Amino acid sequence: MMNIYGMNGGSFSRKLGKVKLLQNENWTNERFMGGGARKINLRFLALKTFLARFSEAEVAHTALEMDDKKKKKDVKVKSDLQDYLNQYKPPDQRILITENITFNELDQIPVYCDVTEKLEDLVIPERLAFDYVDCSFVNKELEPDLVKAIKMSEKESNQIICDCAVHDLLCYENVNCPCFKTNKAMREHFSEKNSKQSAFHSLNPILISSPFNIAYENCGFACSDECACEGKCDNNSLLIPHRYLFPLEIYRNDIDMGFLVRSPVFIPAGTPVMEYTGEIVDYERLRKLDKFDFEEHKSYILKCTYEDDAVFREFLKTLNFTKDYEKLLLKLYTNKNFYIDPTNFGNVGRMAAHSCCPNLEVLRVYRKSLSPAHVSLIMVTIEDVYPGTPFSFDYGPEYAEKLKDYCKCGTFACRNNQKTDEFKNMDSHNLSLVIEKIHKLRHQAYKKEVLRK
Numbered sequence: 357m358m359n360i361y362g363m364n365g366g367s368f369s370r371k372l373g374k375v376k377l378l379q380n381e382n383w384t385n386e387r388f389m390g391g392g393a394r395k396i397n398l399r400f401l402a403l404k405t406f407l408a409r410f411s412e413a414e415v416a417h418t419a420l421e422m423d424d425k426k427k428k429k430d431v432k433v434k435s436d437l438q439d440y441l442n443q444y445k446p447p448d449q450r451i452l453i454t455e456n457i458t459f460n461e462l463d464q465i466p467v468y469c470d471v472t473e474k475l476e477d478l479v480i481p482e483r484l485a486f487d488y489v490d491c492s493f494v495n496k497e498l499e500p501d502l503v504k505a506i507k508m509s510e511k512e513s514n515q516i517i518c519d520c521a522v523h524d525l526l527c528y529e530n531v532n533c534p535c536f537k538t539n540k541a542m543r544e545h546f547s548e549k550n551s552k553q554s555a556f557h558s559l560n561p562i563l564i565s566s567p568f569n570i571a572y573e574n575c576g577f578a579c580s581d582e583c584a585c586e587g588k589c590d591n592n593s594l595l596i597p598h599r600y601l602f603p604l605e606i607y608r609n610d611i612d613m614g615f616l617v618r619s620p621v622f623i624p625a626g627t628p629v630m631e632y633t634g635e636i637v638d639y640e641r642l643r644k645l646d647k648f649d650f651e652e653h654k655s656y657i658l659k660c661t662y663e664d665d666a667v668f669r670e671f672l673k674t675l676n677f678t679k680d681y682e683k684l685l686l687k688l689y690t691n692k693n694f695y696i697d698p699t700n701f702g703n704v705g706r707m708a709a710h711s712c713c714p715n716l717e718v719l720r721v722y723r724k725s726l727s728p729a730h731v732s733l734i735m736v737t738i739e740d741v742y743p744g745t746p747f748s749f750d751y752g753p754e755y756a757e758k759l760k761d762y763c764k765c766g767t768f769a770c771r772n773n774q775k776t777d778e779f780k781n782m783d784s785h786n787l788s789l790v791i792e793k794i795h796k797l798r799h800q801a802y803k804k805e806v807l808r809k
């Protein structure tokens with residue numbers, strides 16, 4: 357078996373810089389299909405597909421009760437599953453809109469247009485007219501409470517940073533590291549309610565096993581540039597996305613879909629590939645926009661804090677923050693929902709499409725402290741992603757309902773799959789068998805391609 361460092365050769369370890377974990381055995385490109393996580397992953401993907409299809413968790417729960425109890429080992433499929441491998445092959449002639457949308461030398465992300473043949477016919481759509489930002493931010497004038505929280509968080513007792521690197525120690529599993537301790541405590545706190553919490557390590561896969569309330573129930577804490585390690589340690593699940601360890605490409609091959617993002621290399625399940633950056637906004641502020649603007653922002657925003665997050669509020673009270681900071685945090689986590697809004701300022705994350713059988717999940721990671729201004733959203737692969745596959749996540753019930761008649765995700769489970777009805781009434785067990793078959797086909801094609809090279 358090859359570990360992921362084998363995929364991009366030396367550049368992977370060079371990019372990692374100081375990290376000492378270069379012999380990490382947990383990543384293999386066989387893991388999804390062969391390893392111990394296979395069954396959990398398949399079940400999880402099938403349930404995700406169920407949720408995407410039924411839109412609401414309650415309906416999905418009822419549908420799950422009807423699951424085939426006999427659990428057959430195989431399922432007969434009439435359709436040609438080759439149609440659903442979903443790996444985009446661009447035309448030979450492509451128009452390069454920009455060599456690098458990030459304007460940052462280290463993070464080269466090219467943008468291609470594959471819907472226009474001649475350069476003179478190229479129209480650059482408004483969708484590309486946004487400012488690229490590498491990290492989420494707060495507007496000083498418009499979010500005074502968040503600005504206040506940032507200022508208060510700079511006080512020593514409200515800050516969570518570490519000096520492990522000064523003592524030449526790695527942070528993860530270091531019982532004296534405040535960042536790791538918070539990371540672990542968050543996991544333990546949430547797992548009282550949900551035993552299937554994910555662990556947030558820099559390089560180990562982040563595997564999610566329950567498809568319900570994922571972003572709400574899975575969150576981690578990471579080291580940051582304020583720590584002595586500068587976040588170049590094993591307790592930073594933002595390390596891979598921030599260093600763009602996997603090359604990405606933005607392209608447009610369908611007018612309705614707009615721009616999409618894919619990677620030319622294999623990426624194993626559990627990898628945080630991108631951050632979803634933008635302006636951190638209070639939903640109430642967005643609601644005051646006029647109808648047209650509100651709709652535009654709504655199609656891009658992602659929730660990053662929850663007004664009903666009682667578990668998180670309880671967790672805040674267990675930390676030794678100053679009383680005034682704790683009071684402000686409790687206010688910000690009650691009757692308020694904050695969103696990451698990449699409409700005007702965003703990054704490559706905003707190019708991920710909706711899919712009825714998605715390959716990404718969005719999770720919360722905090723750094724430095726725990727106010728809504730300290731949250732980042734990471735986009736983690738939930739299945740092995742083969743070269744060329746567009747990145748996608750489930751936009752959620754409201755949006756999916758809108759896409760009902762024109763979704764173009766192209767997956768076998770697409771609610772708008774015009775070709776066949778055979779997948780529409782499958783229970784989640786059979787769905788998992790189809791997903792497994794599709795993965796096997798992708799894996800075989802990949803191996804052939806690698807051997808050919």
Ligand SMILES: C[S@@+](CC[C@H](N)C(=O)[O-])C[C@H]1O[C@@H](n2cnc3c(N)ncnc32)[C@H](O)[C@@H]1O
Nearest residue numbers: 483612613614615655706707709710763764765
């Ligand atoms: C959040 S944006 C995604 C980024 C977008 N592709 C762009 O170029 O800015 C959402 C829009 O992308 C398009 N889109 C995303 N997923 C789609 C899907 N599965 N089917 C059809 N259109 C989709 C729709 O136009 C949708 O309004």
